[in-house]
Amino acid sequence: MKTKGKATSFDIAHFAGVSQSTVSRALRNSPLVNEETRRKVWEVAKKLNYKVDKNASNLRTQQSATLAILLFEDPTGDESQINPFFLNMLGSITRACAKEGYDLLVSFQSISQDWRAEYEDSHRADGIILLGYGDYMDYQERLQNLLAQDTKFVCWGAKVEGRQDLTVSCDNYGGGQLAAQHLIENGRKHCVFIGDASEHSPEFLTRFKGFQNTLEQHNIPLGERSIANAISTEDSGYHATRSLLANNVKFDALFAASDLIAIGAIKALKEAGLKIPEDVNVIGFDNIAAANYITPSLTTIQQNTTLAGQMLVSNLLSLIRGEQIVDTLLPPKLIVRQSTTK
Amino acid sequence: MKTKGKATSFDIAHFAGVSQSTVSRALRNSPLVNEETRRKVWEVAKKLNYKVDKNASNLRTQQSATLAILLFEDPTGDESQINPFFLNMLGSITRACAKEGYDLLVSFQSISQDWRAEYEDSHRADGIILLGYGDYMDYQERLQNLLAQDTKFVCWGAKVEGRQDLTVSCDNYGGGQLAAQHLIENGRKHCVFIGDASEHSPEFLTRFKGFQNTLEQHNIPLGERSIANAISTEDSGYHATRSLLANNVKFDALFAASDLIAIGAIKALKEAGLKIPEDVNVIGFDNIAAANYITPSLTTIQQNTTLAGQMLVSNLLSLIRGEQIVDTLLPPKLIVRQSTTK
DNA sequence: ATGTACTTTGACACCGGTGTCATAATGTCG
DNA sequence: CGACATTATGACACCGGTGTCAAAGTACAT
The missing domain is CATH 3.40.50.2300 (Response regulator)
Structure with a gap:
């Protein structure tokens, strides 16, 4: 046996003085094998530092755990x-x-x-x-x-x-609702959404719909100009927000489709001299670690x-x-x- | 063949009218097989949506990629x-x-x-x-x-x-040196270290040694009381820093063995009414994302x-x-x- | 035509386990 | 004591590939 590769069940069979079949059964604790035989096999296996070859095992059983x-x-x-x-x-x-x-x-x-x-x-x-x-x-x-x-x-x-x-x-729709409700409770009247509200980002779209529908139920419609496109990066959020500001869109609340976007948005808002949360409320989505560390810390919809x-x-x-x-x-x-x- | 499980190389052999051996060779682009045969085999394989069974393959070749x-x-x-x-x-x-x-x-x-x-x-x-x-x-x-x-x-x-x-x-030692040099350049005279400076955390220990030795070369010794034990969590860093403050250790610079510790330390320092960086310089280690988001943003030793x-x-x-x-x-x-x- | 080299292919053992089946050993009951 | 159930074990085929070897087919030189 020596260092000649890994030990196989045949090696164990040899040392334990039983057949390879029995070794296989013993190691899997089959009730078919005698208690004493089992002990013996386990003992030898341990000594030889034996481990089942998963490839062989998987091949035979057609499953892989x-x-x-x-x-x-x-x-x-x-x-x-x-x-x-x-x-x-x-x-x-x-x-x-x-x-x-x-x-x-x-x-x-x-x-x-x-x-x-x-x-x-x-x-x-x-x-x-x-x-x-x-x-x-x-x-x-x-x-x-x-x-x-x-x-x-x-x-x-x-x-x-x-x-x-x-x-x-x-529940992205529900998350969008939560965001809207919170902003409404805060008395906000002019909301914007940043993210991709198209079928290319089904999750973002669903968040958007929950947000939009809830706002409309409270007679706070979201105009077309209040939606800025962004993918889920800080950079993208930053630029989207800047373009909103550049277009003179007025708003006192911002819902970002993800925290990364929100973080970029906050950066843009700060640069524009806007105060958060006084001038603009900001909500993100995800609750990534950074949301808690950024200043101001970010209100967000947590995904567990x-x-x-x-x-x-x-x-x-x-x-x-x-x-x-x-x-x-x-x-x-x-x-x-x-x-x-x- | 039908939906009866996945296709095997035998299935392909059957449809391509060659032996299974040849299929195996053809699919691995062995130079031993005729160009036309290879094309034929690949064609059938594609049609049957065949994929090599890695278990069988690994078992035979004794390697797994x-x-x-x-x-x-x-x-x-x-x-x-x-x-x-x-x-x-x-x-x-x-x-x-x-x-x-x-x-x-x-x-x-x-x-x-x-x-x-x-x-x-x-x-x-x-x-x-x-x-x-x-x-x-x-x-x-x-x-x-x-x-x-x-x-x-x-x-x-x-x-x-x-x-x-x-x-x-x-290079943890070098990292510790960098931190020390930076603090020295900032004119800091009283440094503390937070982390586990024992052989139980070899990385932290090495960072500590690089830090300590560099300070000593500039005649800024690090007293025993200037070392606080912490594992790599925000919580641990927070409490370690609080205990330093509670023990009335005076310092104007803090080197944490990791960013998480540093973040906890900053929290404790802020709570104690200390200004960062004016009263205390803080340096972390790792450059995790949060280091950039926290206020004040954290100077740190980046690990790539x-x-x-x-x-x-x-x-x-x-x-x-x-x-x-x-x-x-x-x-x-x-x-x-x-x-x-x- | 014969020998030699080269190309291409198929048969077959093998990797190291698992599951089935047959068989041997032991126990139970009428 | 024979019939039968129960327990424990070994022999063997099998999973689906890969590598070796022999052999068939073709080309080319002698």
Whole structure:
């Protein structure tokens, strides 16, 4: 045996004086093996520092006790950093997987490359979690492909009408409502929205609709000029806000589709000499760490990433077990900070 | 064939009218197969949506094109969040792996559980990246175990004297020097250090030594009472700073072993009515996102996580290929912000 | 025509486990 | 004591690829 590679179940069989079959059974604590034999086998296995070869095991059993996560590159093209919100999600999914006894295979996906279910198809994972904003490129088509292949997967993000995939997401509509209600309670009359209110960003769009509809119910319509386009970066939020100001749009409240956008907006507002929250109330979305550190600290709609990670994992596991599951909507929560109060 | 499970190479062989061996060769673009045959095979494979079964492939070739990362739980026991610095590292390692064509298997390790190289032993990964502060528990012993088994792995973090493992780390000593020099240039005379300056946190200790030695060279000794113990959380930094203040230690400069600690310290200083940077200069370490958002923004020693991730991955791959490699020290960089300037 | 080299292919063992089936050993009951 | 159930074990096929080897087919030189 020596240092000649890793020990196999045959090595153990040899030393324990039993057959390889028995070793396999003993190590998996099958009730079919005699107590004394089991002890003996375990003892030898421990001595030889034996570990089951997962490749062989998975090959035979056709399952892997592994989940894969496909993390889509933000459309920003920014090489350096992953969006902090998704990084948090990655962290919580990692934890949730560990808790369930599953391993996690992480793949970072460039938009360009062909990601068609490499993992599940190649038997490396029992299911896939898709994580990424939006609906760019041939995302739709690709999802259809996964469905057609009966691949087990769940998506994070907004439910898109007509799509058959299972999703877990924050109640974005409700989050938009919360934001609107809070601003209304603060007596604000002229609101603006910053973010992408188009079907290219279903989540942002849903937040926007909840926001807009609630305002309208209180007779505070949101004019066309009160919507500025932005993707989820600080930079984009900054520039969008500047263009609003440059266009002389008057407002006393700003709802950003994400915290990063809000942070950029705050920077622009400050530069323009506007006081927050006195002149302008600002609300973000996500509750990333920075929201708490920025000055003024940012009122925001929290998405519970810990819970989200758990739900993604547990829903996917249910799906793999063949159980009937439905889309999950997580409750958003208003976190009030200085940007909307004194 | 139908929907009866995934297609195998035999299915393709059948439809392409060649042997399974030839299919295998053709799909891997072996020069041994005829051009026309190759085209035919690829065509059929595409039609059947065939993907190589990685388990079978790995089993046979005894390699996996996968790296594993063991992420050690912070000793805080805080269930909710992963230390943002490590989360960034996770992100950059994910990217680096993708760039090299490797997959990444992520494992979150509780301190308690037995993590002995589960991955590499079980043939799921070709090598392991160990990520986590410190030197707690039987970490040492476990590393020895990995070495004894000829497991390929690299560690993030300080080189510990006498340990034979390969490391990639920031030049923590140099970072400490940078911090000291900056404070000296600012004319500060009474410095304190917050963090764990013991061998339990080799990285913190090294930062401390670089800091301390540099101060001493400029005749600014650091008394015993000027060192407060803290682990890398905001809370811990807050309380450590409060106890310094409570003990009436006088200082005009504070060097924290990490940004989280620094953020906690700033909170404590502000509460005590001290002005930053006028009364106290504050420097952190890491340059996490929050450092830029806090008020005053935090001067800090940046660790280049992008580069760190790349180096960890490329060093590990070199090691796997059997190349001779050495420990890597990454240059730290002083990022000057408001906490040390007006 | 014969020998040699080269190209292309198929048969087959193999990687290291798991699950099925047959068999041996032991126990139980009428 | 024979029939039958129960327990414990080994032999063996199998998962889906990869690598080796032999052999068939073709080209070219002698």
